[in-house]
Amino acid sequence: MHEELATLDAVAQHDRQLRDLARRIEKAQGVLADMQAAHAAAEALHTERTQAHRELRRAEKAAERKIGLYKQRRQSAIHVLENGLGDTDAAQRQIDQCENILDETETEVLELLEQQESLEALIAEALTGRDEAxxxxxxxxxxxPADVAALEAETSTVRAARELEFAKLDPSIQARYTALAARKRVAVVRIERGSCSACQRVVQPQHLADLKRGRVIPCYGCHRWLVPV
Ligand SMILES: [Zn+2]
Structure with missing residues (x-):
C-alpha cells in the first residue's frame, strides 16, 4: 500500500480504537452510576418502610391510650350503677357507648398489629436488598476506577501513536480527514468485494487501479477515503 494511504489507514484504525476505548470507559462508568442509583433506591425503600412502620406504631399507641380512657369512663359508669347514685339511665348509656368504642378501637389495634407484622417482613426484605446493593x-x-484508569492509560498511548501517524499526513489531507471524521465518524473505509464497505457503491476498475498505485481518492458515493484490500 502506498505510504500516505497506509498512514491514513493507520490513523483511522487508531481512531477506531479510541472510539472503542471511549465506549468502554463510558460503559464502566455507567455500571458504577447504575449501582449507585440502585443502592440509593434500596436505601430509600428501607427508610420509607421503616417510617411507615413507625407511623403504625404511633397509631397503635394512640389507640391503646383511647382504650385506657374509655375503660376508665366505663368503670366510673359501672360505679354509678353499682352504688345506685346519680342518673342510672345516663350511666347505662355511657357504658353502652364505651363498649362500642372499645370494640371498635380494639379491632383497630388488631388491624394495626397485623399491618405492622406484614410491614416487618417487607422491612426485612428491604434490608436484605439494601445490604446486597x-x-x-x-x-x-x-x-x-481501576478499570477506567487502565482504559484511560491505553487511550493516552493510542492517542500518542495516532498523533505520530497523523503528523505524517499532508496538511490538506489532515484537514479533510478531520472534517470527514467529524461529519461521518469513519473517514477511511475498506473496499470489500469490489464495493465501498460503508455505502456499498461499486468501485470502478480505473478507480481501483489508481488506488493501487497509491492515489488517495475518496469513494464517489460517500466521499470517505477508500483503502484497497
Ligand atoms: Zn462509500
Missing part, C-alpha cells in the same frame, strides 16, 4: 456497589467501586 451496598455489597455490589462496594465491589464495583473497587473495580471500576
Amino acid at each position: 451496598a455489597a455490589t456497589l462496594a465491589e464495583v467501586e473497587q473495580t471500576v
